[in-house]
Amino acid sequence: MSGPLTIFDRPRDYIGQPVPRADTKRLLQGRGTFIDDIQLPRMLHAAFVRSSVAHGVITGIDVAEARALPGVVAVYTGADIAPHVEPYVGVLSHLAGLRSAPQMPLAVGVTRWIGEPLAMIVAQSRAVAEDAAALVTVEIDPLEAVTDMETALDPATPVIHAEMDSNLAWERTVDVGDVDAAFARDDVTVVERRFRFGRHTGVTLETRGAVAAYDPSEDELTFWYSGQAPHMMQFIFAKHLGLPEENVRVVSQDVGGSFGIKIHTYGDEVATALAAKLLGRPVKFVADRMESFLSDIHARDHVVDGRIAVDAEGRVAALAFDDITGIGPFSMYPRTSAIEANQVLNLTGAPYVIGNYRAHAKVVFQNKNMMCQYRAVGHPIAMAVADCLLEDAAHEIGMDVVEIRRRNLIPDDAYPTQSASGMKLDDLSHHKSLETLVETMDYDARRAEHAKLREDGIYRGLGLISMVEVTNPSPMFYGIGGAPIASQDGATIRLDAGGGVHVSSSVTEQGQGTNAILAQIAADVFGVPIARVKVTTGDTRTTPYGGGTWASRGAGIGGEACLQAAQALKEQVLEVAAVILQSAPGKLDIRAGAVVDAEGGAERMTLSDLARTVYYRGNELPADLKPELVATRHYRVTDFPFVFTNCAMAAEVEVDPETGFVQVLNFWAVEDCGRVINPVLVDEQVRGGVVQGIGGALYEECIYDAEGQLQNATMADYLVPMAFEMPDIVVKHVETPTKTSVLGAKGAGEAGTGGAPGAVMNAVNDALRPLGAEIHQMPMTPERILRALGKV
Amino acid sequence: MKAADFAYEKPGNLADALALLADPDRDASPLAGGQSLVPMMNFRMAMPDLLVDLGALDELRGIAPGAAGGLTIGAMTRYADLEASELVATHAPLIAMALPHIAHAAIRYRGTIGGSVALADPAAEMPALMLAMDAEIEAQSSQGSRRIRAAEFFTGIYDTALAPGELVTAIHITAAPEGRRFAFYELARRHGDYAMAGVAVAATGTNRADPRIAFFSVSDRPVRAIRAEAALQAGDAEDAMAALDEIDFAGDLNADARTKRHLAGVVLKRALGRL
Numbered sequence A: 001m002s003g004p005l006t007i008f009d010r011p012r013d014y015i016g017q018p019v020p021r022a023d024t025k026r027l028l029q030g031r032g033t034f035i036d037d038i039q040l041p042r043m044l045h046a047a048f049v050r051s052s053v054a055h056g057v058i059t060g061i062d063v064a065e066a067r068a069l070p071g072v073v074a075v076y077t078g079a080d081i082a083p084h085v086e087p088y089v090g091v092l093s094h095l096a097g098l099r100s101a102p103q104m105p106l107a108v109g110v111t112r113w114i115g116e117p118l119a120m121i122v123a124q125s126r127a128v129a130e131d132a133a134a135l136v137t138v139e140i141d142p143l144e145a146v147t148d149m150e151t152a153l154d155p156a157t158p159v160i161h162a163e164m165d166s167n168l169a170w171e172r173t174v175d176v177g178d179v180d181a182a183f184a185r186d187d188v189t190v191v192e193r194r195f196r197f198g199r200h201t202g203v204t205l206e207t208r209g210a211v212a213a214y215d216p217s218e219d220e221l222t223f224w225y226s227g228q229a230p231h232m233m234q235f236i237f238a239k240h241l242g243l244p245e246e247n248v249r250v251v252s253q254d255v256g257g258s259f260g261i262k263i264h265t266y267g268d269e270v271a272t273a274l275a276a277k278l279l280g281r282p283v284k285f286v287a288d289r290m291e292s293f294l295s296d297i298h299a300r301d302h303v304v305d306g307r308i309a310v311d312a313e314g315r316v317a318a319l320a321f322d323d324i325t326g327i328g329p330f331s332m333y334p335r336t337s338a339i340e341a342n343q344v345l346n347l348t349g350a351p352y353v354i355g356n357y358r359a360h361a362k363v364v365f366q367n368k369n370m371m372c373q374y375r376a377v378g379h380p381i382a383m384a385v386a387d388c389l390l391e392d393a394a395h396e397i398g399m400d401v402v403e404i405r406r407r408n409l410i411p412d413d414a415y416p417t418q419s420a421s422g423m424k425l426d427d428l429s430h431h432k433s434l435e436t437l438v439e440t441m442d443y444d445a446r447r448a449e450h451a452k453l454r455e456d457g458i459y460r461g462l463g464l465i466s467m468v469e470v471t472n473p474s475p476m477f478y479g480i481g482g483a484p485i486a487s488q489d490g491a492t493i494r495l496d497a498g499g500g501v502h503v504s505s506s507v508t509e510q511g512q513g514t515n516a517i518l519a520q521i522a523a524d525v526f527g528v529p530i531a532r533v534k535v536t537t538g539d540t541r542t543t544p545y546g547g548g549t550w551a552s553r554g555a556g557i558g559g560e561a562c563l564q565a566a567q568a569l570k571e572q573v574l575e576v577a578a579v580i581l582q583s584a585p586g587k588l589d590i591r592a593g594a595v596v597d598a599e600g601g602a603e604r605m606t607l608s609d610l611a612r613t614v615y616y617r618g619n620e621l622p623a624d625l626k627p628e629l630v631a632t633r634h635y636r637v638t639d640f641p642f643v644f645t646n647c648a649m650a651a652e653v654e655v656d657p658e659t660g661f662v663q664v665l666n667f668w669a670v671e672d673c674g675r676v677i678n679p680v681l682v683d684e685q686v687r688g689g690v691v692q693g694i695g696g697a698l699y700e701e702c703i704y705d706a707e708g709q710l711q712n713a714t715m716a717d718y719l720v721p722m723a724f725e726m727p728d729i730v731v732k733h734v735e736t737p738t739k740t741s742v743l744g745a746k747g748a749g750e751a752g753t754g755g756a757p758g759a760v761m762n763a764v765n766d767a768l769r770p771l772g773a774e775i776h777q778m779p780m781t782p783e784r785i786l787r788a789l790g791k792v
Numbered sequence B: 001m002k003a004a005d006f007a008y009e010k011p012g013n014l015a016d017a018l019a020l021l022a023d024p025d026r027d028a029s030p031l032a033g034g035q036s037l038v039p040m041m042n043f044r045m046a047m048p049d050l051l052v053d054l055g056a057l058d059e060l061r062g063i064a065p066g067a068a069g070g071l072t073i074g075a076m077t078r079y080a081d082l083e084a085s086e087l088v089a090t091h092a093p094l095i096a097m098a099l100p101h102i103a104h105a106a107i108r109y110r111g112t113i114g115g116s117v118a119l120a121d122p123a124a125e126m127p128a129l130m131l132a133m134d135a136e137i138e139a140q141s142s143q144g145s146r147r148i149r150a151a152e153f154f155t156g157i158y159d160t161a162l163a164p165g166e167l168v169t170a171i172h173i174t175a176a177p178e179g180r181r182f183a184f185y186e187l188a189r190r191h192g193d194y195a196m197a198g199v200a201v202a203a204t205g206t207n208r209a210d211p212r213i214a215f216f217s218v219s220d221r222p223v224r225a226i227r228a229e230a231a232l233q234a235g236d237a238e239d240a241m242a243a244l245d246e247i248d249f250a251g252d253l254n255a256d257a258r259t260k261r262h263l264a265g266v267v268l269k270r271a272l273g274r275l
């Protein structure tokens, strides 16, 4: 779809360059505006009383003492709030059969997880609000808690929602080819494994938070929040608080990390907006770290029984698995909690040629915090299951793990094609990426070194992964199912009188550098120095309409809209310039902030001269010239449901067989995200993602007891990966631009998180294999490894 | 996560501090580096109504040679001061070995030796070092002062022999005999975390005479392994490792009691390897 001449047919100053982020200085000097930095006149502070029982009937909430505490302005229970909120249900029509129950911001009647908000205190300060929260007495008649997802569907297990016949939220099967026949062949080797993926969560540096202000004179709600989808939240507040949609303004200023945690509807945030409306005063809520652990969505939590059949040549004859995942008591609204399982079904084995594929998932309710989309949704499970089975099978038949990939990866010249589950694939480079990886990591030399070290009792291992990542989604992801989630995004670019350019975009910035790449694109395509580009994102009142940040789409979709808008503005400006300069648009160009002769590059007039003429001295222009120095373009992916990227990664680990400790010594990632707009930002996305992936593989786990109590809701006990334990991460790129856009950029935000866990698991098992042990449970803690080794 | 309301005093001398702590009508807590107490207050697990900040008590700060050799360390001496001290490196090498494993630099700039000893966290390094070095803890109240041997000081999880109103004022480390050797080893999930298991060992000469073996993060308090010491004294390191069943192992989130038992053997073996 690219036209004859684009930005990529001429020299560029910014796209592809490691341009430093403009935001960095501001943030490092402490001049960011995060939620807790916002101070409004007459602002109040909220704190929540949260359930300490995983499942029970609320028989009484006594708020009298709390209400009487000086400094307390209001106390609300679920019953107080219920008349003002339309309940919400986390289902989508394209996930056929998915069910959930209506949710309210504060529990009404029954509480269903520890951490669920039961009452809200609004007071002069957060400290007073917490004092008052301690004075609320809640009486709960406990019901049996459903905490083990593996028994959640047993007939003897109580049903969490009385209106349902079981705790099943959703179930789906993909069945392609003749799986049973393939497993029954007598020339195949079958490997079976049970995988366990622990629950973990996103741990954003800035916790969730919001300031809500309501202006009764205009019936307007303004909601500043630390989040990634302002327009989605605008719809949600309008619908569920009964406001005209245009009267709701949602603003995300600086956001201290998000990772998918901040893209959902949280009861405490809805209650904050409602309290502001009821009180006519601004209300601030900033979750403390413990509340974050208890109430930010959790992710993963899967048990997968997987099987693979390979023939003597190492070709995969069939892949099959059953997945069960526990999502807490409700499906999260509005994205639902079935997407992760759906991704596992869609993506497992997607890098490989697999003719016979059966995947089955059950999504069940349980009395724990809710589970939903966190960075690399479903990918860590999908990639680890396929590639761990593949590597285990390779060892079983005595084949090298690189060789078995060479024999099964979809050939680089086979595109367009589709995956076993029917995903449309194009512009991927698995083989080239794998070969680059093998060379970069010095694969053979390392293998030889490991064999030698084993003689000295040092157990090192290598593990690889070949993966795909879902990026740049089309409406097929959410919109089709009825969710208020835009998959198209827009950019408006305006030339100001001073010759500077202002970009306003509907994608958002959470620290990943979206604003920086928008500026790079606008500067290059329109033709101004990057310092003259200012970017606004994250405000429903001032930006075009769009989806915000999810599924690695900011650069690929937001960037393309920006490119198109910049190109359109350039054409508009050249039209005006041609009239003023008595030339033709085709003979002129814009470079470095000036209109120049396309041939030779001689400066004809600065953009500032042009803009000032248009804005101040329109009398100098012919009457029939109607200059437009602003352009807006929107973009969506049309030809594919998703634009996949691919990545090949490897981990090198050392396992201490006496202690069960794993040290990741090295990590390599070769990623193909199409056009790289800013190598620094892309590399850091990959590295940050890999670190989160290593976190899931080795450290992070939300540990619940049998009663549904989270045991480690502090930063001391929940182990996020820290710099000291992290290896150097080498990142390389193969660039296969997507044909779906001129920009050619695919997403790069999630590959690391999606692939690293499987690579680390493969590496650990490679190290353990000579000791006769294996492990397929994440996180692979020292204790679990010691158990695998039979030492404890 | 805001602390419950409390009053705050920063007395200028020890007598005033002790007087404030002696007030039977107030639930007063001494505040040292605040690295454990302040988080506990924010969780509202500690809700003192008066904080007595020891920060201005210069008499509780400092590292000095002991009267009969060894060292006297003021309770308010920060980890960072211990790390920088030649005296500590020479006379209390176990402390120097352990410090890099205690939390992170920022925390070591505030946390104090007295705070750690008084808190008696079973997972903390300092209390076990006190056992291994046979240190004496000097305690003072408005009633007077006394010295308590480390072996009698740590009485249970976060529990000590300190009486209400009593402050730790100093740690006395006796002079090590000629040829005394020390070793330290711990296993932590991440650098700076509390250990999954750790041990401090002291013994004299190549034949490891008069050994002291003190574990941390394996039980409800720092524990000496008396029978393992006897085995080592008898010259058998293997027996020492096998004798650890005398310890009442207690599990935590990272390791159950069985795993603690296993890791205790590993850290002891590795520490002995360094002795």
Ligand SMILES: Cc1cc2nc3c(=O)[nH]c(=O)nc-3n(C[C@H](O)[C@H](O)[C@H](O)COP(=O)(O)OP(=O)(O)OC[C@H]3O[C@@H](n4cnc5c(N)ncnc54)[C@H](O)[C@@H]3O)c2cc1C
Pocket: B029, B030, B031, B032, B033, B034, B035, B036, B037, B038, B054, B075, B076, B101, B102, B103, B104, B107, B110, B111, B112, B113, B114, B115, B116, B118, B119, B121, B123, B124, B125, B126, B166, B167, B168, B169, B192, B193, B194, B195
């Ligand atoms: C992230 C993090 C990691 C940590 N990791 C480790 C670790 O690996 N190992 C480790 O050992 N510790 C660790 N700590 C704890 C740290 O070492 C604390 O500083 C120490 O335990 C307490 O010292 P403090 O001076 O801060 O005492 P405070 O927190 O001020 O006081 C602790 C308790 O002792 C009482 N107290 C203080 N001084 C006295 C005194 N002189 N007499 C009587 N009572 C007193 C207080 O009232 C309070 O109850 C960590 C802390 C943090 C925040």
